Amino acid sequence: MSTLEVTFVTADRTVWSGRAAQVVVPAADGSMGILPQMQPTLAVLDRGLVRIIAESGEVTERDVVGGFVSVDSDVVTIAVDEAVRVGGSGR
Amino acid sequence: MGAQQRVYKQRIRSAQGMKKIFKAQEMIAAARISKAHARVRATTPYAEAITTAIGSVATNSDEIDHPFLQSKRDVNGRVGILLITSDRGMAGAYSPNAIRGAEQLANLLRDQGKTPVMYVVGRKGDSYYRFRNREPHRSWTPYKEAELPELGREIAKVVTEDLLSEDLEQHIDELYVVGTQFESRFQQRTKSVRLVPMGVVDADPGQVRPSYPLYAFTPDPDTVMEQLIPRYVEARIINILLQSMASEHASRQRAMKTATDNAETQINKFTRLANSARQAEITQEITEIVGGADALSGSGRSER
Numbered sequence: 107m108s109t110l111e112v113t114f115v116t117a118d119r120t121v122w123s124g125r126a127a128q129v130v131v132p133a134a135d136g137s138m139g140i141l142p143q144m145q146p147t148l149a150v151l152d153r154g155l156v157r158i159i160a161e162s163g164e165v166t167e168r169d170v171v172g173g174f175v176s177v178d179s180d181v182v183t184i185a186v187d188e189a190v191r192v193g194g195s196g197r
Numbered sequence: 198m199g200a201q202q203r204v205y206k207q208r209i210r211s212a213q214g215m216k217k218i219f220k221a222q223e224m225i226a227a228a229r230i231s232k233a234h235a236r237v238r239a240t241t242p243y244a245e246a247i248t249t250a251i252g253s254v255a256t257n258s259d260e261i262d263h264p265f266l267q268s269k270r271d272v273n274g275r276v277g278i279l280l281i282t283s284d285r286g287m288a289g290a291y292s293p294n295a296i297r298g299a300e301q302l303a304n305l306l307r308d309q310g311k312t313p314v315m316y317v318v319g320r321k322g323d324s325y326y327r328f329r330n331r332e333p334h335r336s337w338t339p340y341k342e343a344e345l346p347e348l349g350r351e352i353a354k355v356v357t358e359d360l361l362s363e364d365l366e367q368h369i370d371e372l373y374v375v376g377t378q379f380e381s382r383f384q385q386r387t388k389s390v391r392l393v394p395m396g397v398v399d400a401d402p403g404q405v406r407p408s409y410p411l412y413a414f415t416p417d418p419d420t421v422m423e424q425l426i427p428r429y430v431e432a433r434i435i436n437i438l439l440q441s442m443a444s445e446h447a448s449r450q451r452a453m454k455t456a457t458d459n460a461e462t463q464i465n466k467f468t469r470l471a472n473s474a475r476q477a478e479i480t481q482e483i484t485e486i487v488g489g490a491d492a493l494s495g496s497g498r499s500e501r
Contacts, residue, residue: 115242117432118346135416148250149415150424174425176250176412185246187428 108142109161114168114184121189122158122166129182130157131175140177147177155192156184167192199478205471209464216460222287223453226446230382233342233443237379240439244432251395251429253412254422263422264361265393265430270370274311277334277356277369278302279392279434281376281441282322284339289452291377291385291445292321298387299375314369316356318348318438342442349435356434357427360393376437377444383451385444392433395426 112129114122129140132154140147151173158166173186264270280299282292299322303313315333317323323336335355340348362368372393378386414421 113242113246115246117243117435118236118239120239120242133415134420138415146412147415148254148412148421150421172424174247174250174421174428176246176253178253178412183246183249185243185250 108180110140110142110180110182112158112182112184114156114158114186114189116186116189121168125161126158126182127161127163128159129184130155131184132156132170133175138175140175140182142180144177144180146179147175149175151175151184151186156186156189199474201474202471202478205467205474209467209471212460212463212467216457216464219453219456219460223450223457226450226453229342230443230446230450233439233446234379234382236345237436237439237443240432240436244436247425247429247432251425254418254425263419263426265395265426266422267394270394272368272370273365275314275369276306276311277314277316277359277372278306279316279352279356279372279374279376280318280322280333281374281438282317282319282325283445284320286321287452287456288445288449289455291448292319292325294387295375295377295441296322296325298389302373302375302389311370316352318352345438345442346435349438350431352438353427353431353434357430374434374437376441377448378437379440379443379447382447385447390437392430395429 109125109127110129112123112126113120127142131138131140131149132152134150134152137154138149151170153171154169156168156170160166168189169192170186171188173184175182175184278299280295282295286292299315303315306313315326315331315335317326317333317336318338318340320338323333323338326333337348337352356369356372359367359369360372371391373389373391375387375389378388380386
């Protein structure tokens with residue numbers, strides 16, 4: 107099965123990049139799951155939780171504020187204004 | 198010590214003092230370049246992501262409408278120019294080049310019958326226009342290097358407001374940015390780009406236009422546009438601010454290197470002059486003594 111090529115960036119740094127099996131983002135009209143082979147999408151993000159499940163099954167979660175996500179032939183780009191580690195204020 | 202020598206010694210001392218200052222400035226600038234460049238690089242992934250997203254949306258622009266995408270938005274002929282200069286001097290041709298770029302652009306716009314409206318960042322640009330009694334419309338000065346992203350956001354907010362304003366006194370039709378592009382430590386280029394209306398801003402001639410997929414928009418195209426475009430403007434302004442900052446440091450380093458070399462030349466020159474002045478003084482003293490002795494012996498007197 108194909109995987110997603112994910113780039114997760116904020117305005118001033120790259121938070122996470124690599125291959126993932128599944129990505130969940132807080133779209134403006136509700137949480138949106140992204141799996142391989144999804145149709146090209148451009149979505150506005152709201153405040154919420156971004157969850158990236160890597161190929162190895164490792165889960166990365168970040169609280170984000172505003173931004174957008176673009177999906178295009180299994181290339182996922184998540185760009186947000188702010189991203190903080192869940193349950194903490196650290197980066 | 199003779200007066201002549203004293204003057205030279207004084208010059209040498211002052212050149213030595215200046216050399217120390219230049220050297221220190223050079224080293225500070227050199228240390229800051231890499232840090233500033235790292236900050237430019239850190240914003241690149243975000244800028245790329247947003248540019249791709251905007252590009253893909255713009256190709257579907259038949260169904261999308263946003264004031265910043267319309268190529269015909271002439272209302273009152275006012276055109277904004279955002280000029281980025283430095284706060285401090287000692288940076289060689291950095292600020293003058295940016296100002297010259299802005300002036301060229303302004304003249305071009307005037308020839309087209311438009312009115313340039315200046316938005317200036319940095320004290321050098323601000324004082325240039327104030328001195329000529331053409332006060333900039335808005336100026337941000339002084340600014341702090343650590344707060345450039347915040348400054349960029351604030352500028353983006355102000356210009357977006359003016360671009361969208363319905364008030365004829367406040368409205369601007371287009372927005373250009375004049376800044377300095379950081380290509381490498383040794384090369385920076387003053388660049389004028391049109392930010393609004395958007396279009397083929399980044400397309401270099403000869404480059405094949407990338408094709409973008411047909412996107413599905415969530416929740417709907419207009420909302421996506423409304424969110425994306427202000428972010429794009431913001432990202433572009435912040436990026437050019439950071440690049441200009443890096444360029445300023447690089448430019449200062451080069452200027453200070455030259456100044457240090459010049460101070461050294463000056464010190465050498467005055468050392469030579471001081472030496473020959475001392476030698477001349479000694480020669481003159483000897484001549485006087487010998488001449489005096491000769492005069493005494495010639496007079497036929499054996500006692501003084």
